[in-house]
Amino acid sequence: MIENPWVWGAVSGLVVVNVFMGVAAWSIWFERKFAGRMQNRPGPTQVGPFGLLQPVADLLKLLQKEDITPKNADAVLFNIAPPLGLLTVLGGMAVFPWGPGAWVPADLDVGILFTLSIASLMTIPVWMAGWASNNKYALIGGMRAAAQAVSFEVPLLLSALVPIILGGSFKLGDIVAAQADGAWFALWPPGPGAVAFLLFLLCSLAEANRIPFDIPEAESELVAGITTEYIGMKFGLFYLAEYMHTLIGSFLGAALFLGGWDGPGPDGVHWLVAKGLGLFALIFWIRWSLLRYRADQFMSVCWKILVPVALCTVSAAAVWKVYA
Amino acid sequence: MSPQWSAALAFVLVAAAVAVGTLVASRIFAVRARNKPPSRELTYECGEEPEGSAWVRFHPRYYVVALMFVVFDVETAFILPWALNLGPVDGGTLLVEMAIFVGILLLGWGYAVRKGALTWQ
Numbered sequence: 001m002i003e004n005p006w007v008w009g010a011v012s013g014l015v016v017v018n019v020f021m022g023v024a025a026w027s028i029w030f031e032r033k034f035a036g037r038m039q040n041r042p043g044p045t046q047v048g049p050f051g052l053l054q055p056v057a058d059l060l061k062l063l064q065k066e067d068i069t070p071k072n073a074d075a076v077l078f079n080i081a082p083p084l085g086l087l088t089v090l091g092g093m094a095v096f097p098w099g100p101g102a103w104v105p106a107d108l109d110v111g112i113l114f115t116l117s118i119a120s121l122m123t124i125p126v127w128m129a130g131w132a133s134n135n136k137y138a139l140i141g142g143m144r145a146a147a148q149a150v151s152f153e154v155p156l157l158l159s160a161l162v163p164i165i166l167g168g169s170f171k172l173g174d175i176v177a178a179q180a181d182g183a184w185f186a187l188w189p190p191g192p193g194a195v196a197f198l199l200f201l202l203c204s205l206a207e208a209n210r211i212p213f214d215i216p217e218a219e220s221e222l223v224a225g226i227t228t229e230y231i232g233m234k235f236g237l238f239y240l241a242e243y244m245h246t247l248i249g250s251f252l253g254a255a256l257f258l259g260g261w262d263g264p265g266p267d268g269v270h271w272l273v274a275k276g277l278g279l280f281a282l283i284f285w286i287r288w289s290l291l292r293y294r295a296d297q298f299m300s301v302c303w304k305i306l307v308p309v310a311l312c313t314v315s316a317a318a319v320w321k322v323y324a
Numbered sequence: 325m326s327p328q329w330s331a332a333l334a335f336v337l338v339a340a341a342v343a344v345g346t347l348v349a350s351r352i353f354a355v356r357a358r359n360k361p362p363s364r365e366l367t368y369e370c371g372e373e374p375e376g377s378a379w380v381r382f383h384p385r386y387y388v389v390a391l392m393f394v395v396f397d398v399e400t401a402f403i404l405p406w407a408l409n410l411g412p413v414d415g416g417t418l419l420v421e422m423a424i425f426v427g428i429l430l431l432g433w434g435y436a437v438r439k440g441a442l443t444w445q
Contacts, residue, residue, distance in 0.1 A: 005327035009334030016335075017342050063353040071365040072377065083343035090339035094332040106332035113404070114332070131379075135367050139378045147386050150393035157400045165407045228368055233350030237343065296444035303392065303442040307433070311426060314403070318422070322415030 005106075009094070012105035017090050024243040025055040027280065034281070035288045058236075065232030070134065073229060077132035082230065082237035085125035089244045092118035096251065097173040099261050099269045104173060111172040115252065116160060119207070122245060123149040126226055129238070133229040141225025144295060148206055148213060151302040156203035158310035162196035162317045163256040176260030184259040189324065192317040197257040199310055201279070204249030206298070208242060210287055213298055250279035388441050399429055 002008040029044060029051065036043025044051030069075050095111040097104040108114050123146050130142015163185050167175035179185055185193040206213035222228075227238050254260060254275035263271035293301065357364070367374040406422055436442055 005330040006334045009331030010338050012331075013335035013338035017339050021342070063350050064355055065350075066357055067350065067354045068364060070367050072367050072374070083340070083347055086343040086346075087336070087340050090342070091336040093339075094335035105335050106328050108328050108332055133367075134378045135374075136369070136378045139382075143382060143386055147389045150397075151389055153393065154396040154400065157397070158403075161400070161403060161407050164404070165410055168408065168411070170404075170408065223368070223370075232354060233346055236350075237346060299389070299442060299444045304437060307396065308430075311430070314407075315423075315426075318407070318410055318419060321410045322412065322419055 009106055013094070016093055016096075016105060020090070020093065020244055020247065021240065024240055024247055025059065026052075027243055027247065028058070028239075029054045030281075031284050031287075034284050038288050062233050062236040067234070068231050070229050072134040074132040074134065077128050078229070079234070081125045081129040081132060082234040082241075084128070085122060085241040086237050086244070088118055088121040088125060089241045089248060092116070093248060095172060097176060097255065097260065098272060100173075100177070100267060103261075103269065107171065107173060110170045112160060112164065112170050112175070112256075115172070116157060119245070119248065120149070120153050122207070122241070129230070130226040133226070135229050137223045137228045138226050141222045141228070145209060145226060148209070148298060148302075151299060152203045152206035152213070152306075155199055155302065155306040155310040156207060158307070158314050159196040159199035159203065160256060161314050162192055165314070165317045165321050166193070168321075172255055172260075176255050176262070179259040180262050182259070182262070184257065184262070186257040189317075189320050192313045192320065193257065195309065195313045196317070197253065199306060199313065200253055200257065201249075201283075202306070204246070204253065205283060205286065206302070208245035208249055210242075210246055210283060214292055246283055247276070247280055250283060251276035253279050385444060392436065392442070395429075395432070399426075 002011060032054070033043040033051065044054040047053040047057045069078055092115040094106045095104065095108045095114050097107070097111075126149070127142045127146040130138045130140075130145065133139070163175050164170060166185055166189070167178035169175060169178070186197040187193065227235050230238060251272070254272060258275045258279075259271075260275075261267050261269060261272045263274075367378070369375065402425065403422070406418060410418060
């Protein structure tokens with residue numbers, strides 16, 4: 001074990017960040033293959049066996065693209081938004097526990113608050129990109145993204161409160177440990193845990209701008225939303241950040257509601273990875289099965305249905321915690 | 325700084341370095357055009373000359389969303405420490421207190437619904 005916290009943080013950061021970028025890149029291949037099969041076509045087949053080298057080809061292509069900053073754009077904001085977006089997605093993983101004991105880069109006492117607050121910062125670079133592009137599509141996309149992200153932030157936080165109440169801690173490791181031996185919060189106590197899990201999944205979709213909540217970049221009305229003016233690696237960073245936001249949402253869901261590293265046989269990181277990637281695949285399935293919500297509908301869904309339901313779920317969990 | 329926060333900061337710095345490093349790599353590998361036609365740096369507007377700036381006044385409905393968000397986010401910030409202290413000891417009192425707080429908030433929520441503030445106009 002490495003004793004120096006700075007070295008430990010940096011080394012674990014390097015491993016987690018790079019593995020996540022790799023998984024996100026190949027998840028794009030997986031999604032294209034998956035979508036292709038769902039629509040009765042083969043998906044990528046040309047680069048490598050089964051098209052497996054497609055992400056490498058995409059990366060090389062993006063790296064070589066000419067870098068254009070539009071004349072009318074705010075150049076500074078335009079250029080710092082993409083790396084900032086990736087940073088806000090990756091930073092929250094610092095407190096994520098990968099297994100029991102020391103399998104965590106930084107075991108903060110406020111773990112889950114740290115993750116959720118850093119992830120919610122994503123709104124700022126997204127809106128920054130929309131504003132700085134000085135493009136009408138990008139601006140509308142950025143505005144919608146900001147409105148959607150702050151709206152769904154509320155039910156997301158409330159649904160994350162259920163595991164906090166049941167686990168009695170902000171530390172992600174403690175919350176996972178409280179679900180040991182199959183007492184997963186999605187299953188036990190019956191009721192609030194399951195509802196909160198569904199809410200969490202729904203709100204993660206909205207936070208990551210995935211279908212059915214991808215209004216910010218609804219391509220049929222907004223061209224490409226905030227990424228309209230972006231090209232090359234800057235576009236690539238936003239694209240990667242979106243996938244990673246989804247990926248991290250699935251892993252957080254697995255840790256908060258599905259028992260994290262707990263499972264039949266030996267506990268460990270393999271169970272966490274299996275659950276996280278399972279949820280991730282479920283999100284792809286949803287994406288390629290459902291239609292997009294209209295911009296005026298998501299507000300009603302969020303504020304009139306999800307928020308009161310989330311409040312009721314939190315109350316039910318609190319009553320359970322006190323009296324059962 | 326406690327060791328956990330040092331590790332978290334080191335993690336975030338590494339993440340920042342990776343994000344910036346990717347852009348630096350694209351700086352190195354990106355092709356550069358020998359001559360740039362002025363149209364290349366125009367704002368994209370479906371091939372037409374862009375009509376005015378996009379930095380214009382915007383619909384106030386977004387402002388209402390932001391207000392609602394602040395109200396409910398502050399409320400959640402109040403609930404968080406409460407959630408941590410729930411337990412068999414004093415649990416009943418805590419529940420009643422939070423019920424009063426959330427009840428007042430729900431009254432406001434009902435008012436906003438009746439006023440149509442939560443409807444996208």
